[in-house]
Amino acid sequence: MMIxxxxxxxxxxxxIQKNRGRWRLSDIxxxxxxxxxxxxxxHIYNKWAQWDQGRPFEYWCNKIIINQIKNxxxxxxxxxxxxxxxxPFDRGSDLCGYTKSGVKCDQCPSFCKWAKKKQNxxxxxxxxxxxxxxxxxxxxxxxxxxxxxxxxxxxxxxxFICQFLNPKMVNFYGLIYIENLKDEQVIERLKNINGKGITxxxxxxxxxxxxxxAKKKISEFDPEE
Numbered sequence: 001m002m003i004x005x006x007x008x009x010x011x012x013x014x015x016i017q018k019n020r021g022r023w024r025l026s027d028i029x030x031x032x033x034x035x036x037x038x039x040x041x042x043h044i045y046n047k048w049a050q051w052d053q054g055r056p057f058e059y060w061c062n063k064i065i066i067n068q069i070k071n072x073x074x075x076x077x078x079x080x081x082x083x084x085x086x087x088p089f090d091r092g093s094d095l096c097g098y099t100k101s102g103v104k105c106d107q108c109p110s111f112c113k114w115a116k117k118k119q120n121x122x123x124x125x126x127x128x129x130x131x132x133x134x135x136x137x138x139x140x141x142x143x144x145x146x147x148x149x150x151x152x153x154x155x156x157x158x159x160f161i162c163q164f165l166n167p168k169m170v171n172f173y174g175l176i177y178i179e180n181l182k183d184e185q186v187i188e189r190l191k192n193i194n195g196k197g198i199t200x201x202x203x204x205x206x207x208x209x210x211x212x213x214a215k216k217k218i219s220e221f222d223p224e225e
Contacts (some may be wrong), residue, residue: 005048008057009041015062016040020182022069040068065168080122083110120218160221161214 016037023033044064046217052179052222063191082104084090089098106112162170177185183203191197198206 003053003057005045011057012041012044012061013037015058015065019062019065020067022066023073028173036072039072040065043068080118082114082119082122120221140175157221161217164213164217165210169206169210173210176207176210 020033023036044061051057070102084096086106086222087098087110089094090100091097094103096102096104096108096111099105100199101107104111106115158173162173175181175189181189183200186203187197187200
């Protein structure tokens with residue numbers, strides 16, 4: 001008897017959740033983990049006929065999930081990523097074989113154009129999506145993120161945004177975007193700290209308010225200062 005997609009939906013959802021840690025983008029990009037999960041389910045459904053049901057389902061399904069996450073992360077970042085990633089003069093890190101200074105800067109016309117139009121948008125995506133403390137351990141250097149000094153820029157951005165938040169919101173910001181905790185972990189942490197928890201709905205509202213503030217202030221941020 002052939003196994004249907006519906007028969008494996010619980011297993012699929014379980015495997016998606018197990019790979020949640022691979023998703024490094026936040027909802028600031030307009031595409032959250034739940035959107036990704038739905039996309040993955042649809043992708044698996046469309047490929048269902050390709051699964052050899054004589055072989056283990058988990059291995060086949062998990063491979064699809066991992067590839068979909070990698071592809072989505074790449075696509076979401078690469079839209080606004082620096083041009084250095086595909087440039088023949090790229091020497092890795094912040095080094096450049098084109099500019100007189102030997103580093104990636106506005107001496108390169110392409111980099112200058114990117115810095116004026118896309119750098120802040122790119123930084124906004126990465127700063128609210130990456131746990132800066134563990135950045136070096138989790139970074140894939142084949143990813144376009146490695147083109148600029150993101151670690152220091154991310155830290156500067158976090159400090160910049162916190163200037164516009166009250167102490168309570170700074171605490172929320174740190175838990176969500178610096179420690180990169182899941183909603184359930186944030187709720188549990190707050191409960192352990194002060195004995196007062198918050199609801200999931202309240203946390204969603206707080207997250208949205210933080211995103212609104214970040215989007216309004218990003219144009220004022222200068223990573224070189």
